[in-house]
Amino acid sequence: MLSTLQVLTTVTVGLMVGVEVCVVFIMKRILDALPGDSGQLGHAHGGRMLGALMPFWYIGSVLLSAAWAIAAWGHDGTPLVVTAAGLLVTSVLMSVLLLxxxxxxxxxxxxxxxxxxxxxxxxxxxxxxxxxxxxxxAAFTLLVAALA
Structure with missing residues (x-):
């Protein structure tokens, strides 16, 4: 059961990292290069699409990492998972307050x-x-390190 939770959490957070890296390093550049108002309209559409999905992904990542920390309490690597969960909570707060x-x-x-x-x-x-x-x-890196 713990192994399944570890894999599910790591894959979920890893995919979230991949999407967010793509948004900032690829999609923004593509949208900014579009002619006229197309880029701004693309930003707005992306904001609607990802704005609807990402809250579930971010909060789900927090819940999964917290569940992993609880299930693995006392095992090696648990402090890394707890720290990762804290970083994921920080990312949610950053989202709500800033983004x-x-x-x-x-x-x-x-x-x-x-x-x-x-x-x-x-x-x-x-x-x-x-x-x-x-x-x-950083949170993803800690979760991977906790598996080692």
Missing amino acids: VPINNRNKTWTPENRPADWQQQLNRWERYHYARVAVII
């Missing part, structure tokens, strides 16, 4: 109603996202 407010505005923007500083807001979101990606990469 979601910008995303909630972004996902409603069109070329007709976007604010004058929309690009600066997206750049701020990107900086926060870099930090969040670093946090979840």
Whole structure:
């Protein structure tokens, strides 16, 4: 049972890291290179799509890592899992406090109603996202290390 929980948690967090790395290093560059208003419309659409999915993924990752820590209490590697769970909680707090407010505005923007500083807001979101990606990469690394 513990092995299944470890694999499920590690794969779930690893896939989340992969998606978030893709968003910041690939999708943003693609959207920014599109002509005219297409990039901004793509950002808004991505904000709606991923904004609906990611809360479940982030919270699910926290719950899975917490369950792993509880199930493995007293085993080698448990402190790494507890630290990873703490980092995942941090990533959720970062999301709620820093990224979601910008995303909630972004996902409603069109070329007709976007604010004058929309690009600066997206750049701020990107900086926060870099930090969040670093946090979840650290959490993933700790979970993998806990398996060793």
